[in-house]
Amino acid sequence: FPMEKLMEQFLEQSAQAEENFYRVEEQRLQAEDRRREAEHARELHMLQMLAQVFSSGRPSSSSSSTPKPSPPARPPVISSTPPSQHTRGPPGHLKRPASQTDSFSQPPSTDPQALALPSVLERYYSLGSSSLGGMDDDIVSLVKSIVPPLTSKKHKGQDGRIGIIGGCKDYTGAPYFAAISALKVGGDLSHVFCTKDAATVIKSYSPELIVHPVLDSPNAVEEIEKWLPRLHGLVVGPGLGREDFLLKTAKEVIERSRARDIPIVIDADGLWLVTHQPAVIQGYQKGILTPNFMEFTRLFEALHHEPMNSSDHQRSVMQLSAAMGNLTLVLKGEQDLISDGSKVYSCSVEGSGRRCGGQGDLLCGSMGVMAHWAHAASTAGLIRGMNPSVVAAFGACSLTRQCNNQAFQRHGRSTTTSDMIQEIGPAFRKLFES
Numbered sequence: 001f002p003m004e005k006l007m008e009q010f011l012e013q014s015a016q017a018e019e020n021f022y023r024v025e026e027q028r029l030q031a032e033d034r035r036r037e038a039e040h041a042r043e044l045h046m047l048q049m050l051a052q053v054f055s056s057g058r059p060s061s062s063s064s065s066t067p068k069p070s071p072p073a074r075p076p077v078i079s080s081t082p083p084s085q086h087t088r089g090p091p092g093h094l095k096r097p098a099s100q101t102d103s104f105s106q107p108p109s110t111d112p113q114a115l116a117l118p119s120v121l122e123r124y125y126s127l128g129s130s131s132l133g134g135m136d137d138d139i140v141s142l143v144k145s146i147v148p149p150l151t152s153k154k155h156k157g158q159d160g161r162i163g164i165i166g167g168c169k170d171y172t173g174a175p176y177f178a179a180i181s182a183l184k185v186g187g188d189l190s191h192v193f194c195t196k197d198a199a200t201v202i203k204s205y206s207p208e209l210i211v212h213p214v215l216d217s218p219n220a221v222e223e224i225e226k227w228l229p230r231l232h233g234l235v236v237g238p239g240l241g242r243e244d245f246l247l248k249t250a251k252e253v254i255e256r257s258r259a260r261d262i263p264i265v266i267d268a269d270g271l272w273l274v275t276h277q278p279a280v281i282q283g284y285q286k287g288i289l290t291p292n293f294m295e296f297t298r299l300f301e302a303l304h305h306e307p308m309n310s311s312d313h314q315r316s317v318m319q320l321s322a323a324m325g326n327l328t329l330v331l332k333g334e335q336d337l338i339s340d341g342s343k344v345y346s347c348s349v350e351g352s353g354r355r356c357g358g359q360g361d362l363l364c365g366s367m368g369v370m371a372h373w374a375h376a377a378s379t380a381g382l383i384r385g386m387n388p389s390v391v392a393a394f395g396a397c398s399l400t401r402q403c404n405n406q407a408f409q410r411h412g413r414s415t416t417t418s419d420m421i422q423e424i425g426p427a428f429r430k431l432f433e434s
C-alpha cells in the first residue's frame, strides 16, 4: 500500500538523519578532544618552563646556618615577579600587589611562549591559594614532610622544647598565647622567660607551661643561657615590653642562641629591638621576623632610610629581606607575604574578618616549633631545594589563618585568640595530616 511505502521511506529518512546527527556530533567531540589535548599540552609545557624558572631561583637549603656575605643592593628579579605584574584574571584575594615601578619588569618579549606565560602563571596562582592547589600544594606537602611522626619510641622533649622570651607587668597574655600554641602544635615543652611580676599570672593561666621569673633579674642572661642547650627553638618578643633593660637582655639571649645555631622567631617588641639594632639578627639563616604592617614599616624605614613604597608590598618584602641578609620575613596581613630575599610566597588560606589581639602570638609560637621541625628535616635531607625557614613560616601562617577561619565559624564576632587556640588541633589535622 502507498501508505506503508510512505511510512517505510519516512523511517529510512529519519534513521539516516539520526545517523548523520551522530556522525557530526562525534566529529565535533573529537575536535573538542583534540583542542583540549593541545591546550593541556601547552599548559603542561608552560608549567614545566615555570618549574625550571622556579627551581633555578630556589635558594640552597644547605646554606641554612651560614650567614650569607653582603646582601645584594637590589633584590634579584625572579620567578615570583610575573604574577605581581598581571592585571587581569585572579580573584581579588589572590591578586599580587601591582608593581608601581619598572625595576621589576621584564623587557617586552616577542617570544610567543613568553607572551603566553603570564596567563598560565595567572592560572597557576589562581589554582593556588584558595584551594591549596598548585604552588601552595608544593609547599603544603613540604610542611607535611617536616611534621615528626608520633611513635612510641620517643621520649618527652624530642618533638620540640621551645623558649619564649617575653611577658612583663603589662603583657601576660601574649607569651601565654605563644607558649601554649607551641604545645598545641606538637612541641613537647614550652618555657616562658618573663619578669617576676608576670610569672605567677602566666603560671596560673596554664599548668602546662614552665615559667621562669628571670627576665628582670640582674643575671637574667646567665639564668636564661643555662636553658639554651636544651632548647630547640626560641621566640623573642611577645609581651616583652620596651624597657631598655629587658631589650638588652633579649639582645644578648639572641646573640647566644645564634651562636648555638638555634632557630629564632622574632615578633612584637623583639622587632622593636631589631628596628634599632638590626645587626642582632642580620644574616642569620635560622632567623624569622614576623612583622605586622606597622612593625614592617618601622623596620623598612630604619634599614632603608627612606619611606616605604606602600603600593608594592611584594617588592618591599624582598628588599627588606635582602637588606637583612636574606633573613626570612613574614609580612602579616590580608595575604601573608613570605620571603627570604630570593622570591615571595603568598599565603592566602581563608581566615575571617575577625582581628582580635593575640593572633600574631599564636603565629609566632607555632612558628617556633615548625622552625625546629623544618631545620631538623632539612638536616636529615627530608626537604631539599627550599629554605626550611620559609617552609616553617608558610606552615604557621596557613595554620593560624585556618584556626581563625574555624573559630570564626563557631563564634563569629565574639571570636578571641583563646577560641583560635582551641582550633589548633583540628586545623592542623585538616591542613597537614589529611
Ligand SMILES: NC(=O)C1=CN([C@@H]2O[C@H](COP(=O)(O)OP(=O)(O)OC[C@H]3O[C@@H](n4cnc5c(N)ncnc54)[C@H](OP(=O)(O)O)[C@@H]3O)[C@@H](O)[C@H]2O)[C@@H](O)CC1
Residues within 6 Å of the ligand: 170, 171, 172, 173, 174, 175, 237, 238, 239, 240, 241, 268, 269, 292, 293, 294, 295, 357, 358, 360, 361
Ligand atoms: N593579650 C596580650 O597580652 C597581648 C599583648 N600584645 C603585646 O602588646 C605589645 C605591643 O604590641 P602592639 O602590636 O600593640 O604594639 P605596636 O607595634 O606599638 O602597635 C601598636 C599600634 O600599631 C598600629 N597597628 C597595629 N597593627 C597594625 C596593622 N596591621 N596595620 C596598621 N597599623 C597597625 C595600631 O595603630 P592604631 O590603629 O591604634 O592607630 C596600634 O596602635 C607586644 O608586646 C605584644 O606582644 C599583643 O600581642 C596582643 C595581645
Ligand SMILES: Nc1ncnc2c1ncn2[C@@H]1O[C@H](COP(=O)(O)OP(=O)(O)OP(=O)(O)O)[C@@H](O)[C@H]1O
Residues within 6 Å of the ligand: 268, 291, 292, 293, 332, 333, 334, 335, 336, 351, 352, 355, 356, 357, 358, 359, 360, 361, 362, 363, 397, 400, 401
Ligand atoms: N586582613 C587579614 N585577613 C586575614 N588574615 C589576617 C589579616 N591580617 C592578619 N591576618 C592573620 O592574622 C595573623 C596575625 O596577624 P596580625 O596582623 O594580627 O599580627 P599582630 O598585629 O602582630 O598580632 P598581635 O595582636 O598578636 O600583636 C597572621 O597569621 C595573619 O595571617
